[in-house]
Amino acid sequence: MTSLKVGDKAPVFNAINENEQSISLSNFTGRKVILYFYPKDMTPGCTAESCNLGENFQLLKDRGFEIIGVSPDPAKRHLKFIEKYDLPFSLIADEDRKVLEAYNVWGPKKFMGKEYDGVHRTTFVIDEKGIIEKIFLKVKTKDHTNQILESYN
Numbered sequence: 001m002t003s004l005k006v007g008d009k010a011p012v013f014n015a016i017n018e019n020e021q022s023i024s025l026s027n028f029t030g031r032k033v034i035l036y037f038y039p040k041d042m043t044p045g046c047t048a049e050s051c052n053l054g055e056n057f058q059l060l061k062d063r064g065f066e067i068i069g070v071s072p073d074p075a076k077r078h079l080k081f082i083e084k085y086d087l088p089f090s091l092i093a094d095e096d097r098k099v100l101e102a103y104n105v106w107g108p109k110k111f112m113g114k115e116y117d118g119v120h121r122t123t124f125v126i127d128e129k130g131i132i133e134k135i136f137l138k139v140k141t142k143d144h145t146n147q148i149l150e151s152y153n
Contacts, residue, residue, distance in 0.1 A: 001107055001120040002104040002120070002135065003104045004104060004135065006132055006134065007132065008131070008132050009130055009131060010025060010035075010124065010126040010130050010132050011099075012024070012130075013102060015070075015099050016075055016093050017075065018081075018090060018091050018093065019075070020093075025126070028066050028126075029128070029130065030128050031064065031065075031066050031128060032066065032126065032133070033066045033067075033068060033126040034053070034060065034065050034067045034068070034125055035068050035126060036049065036053070036069050036122075036123040036124075036139075036144070037119055037122045037123070039071060039121065040071060040072075040073060041078060041080070042077075042084075050069060051087075052145055053067055053089070053144060054086065055145075057089065059149075060148075063149065065148075066089070068090055068091075069089065069091040070091070070092040070099050071091065071092075071094065071119060072093075072094050073091075073095075074095055077093075100119060103122070103124065106118070106119060106120070121139045121141075122135065123139055123144070124136075
């Protein structure tokens with residue numbers, strides 16, 4: 001869905017996280033960022049993806065990655081999600097969809113014959129200088145960490 005490509009400058013953003021604190025891409029300058037977009041907290045696929053990244057947080061951190069999740073859920077729901085699954089990274093509460101739209105991951109979807117607007121599950125790996133290094137359009141929710149790491153081999 002996204003029109004962004006590898007080599008593009010990652011869209012900058014300033015949004016709030018689960019604690020209603022401001023979080024910006026510029027906070028991560030000098031570090032690689034796994035920025036993953038997902039539809040909804042507490043749903044099976046989104047939980048599998050978030051937990052897979054959370055369970056492998058230290059491995060990813062040791063490889064130089066920071067992790068930020070983004071969905072249109074409110075901050076309070078993100079906080080419950082983080083607490084329930086012990087997620088060690090921040091989730092952006094993008095209720096106004098500004099970050100989703102900046103990355104072109106919000107748009108028409110089909111499910112069970114119905115069409116609606118929603119989040120296209122997508123992950124961007126952004127390098128230390130803010131350039132998109134990798135894009136994953138077909139996310140393996142249960143094995144996303146390996147999917148990311150294997151792309152660097």
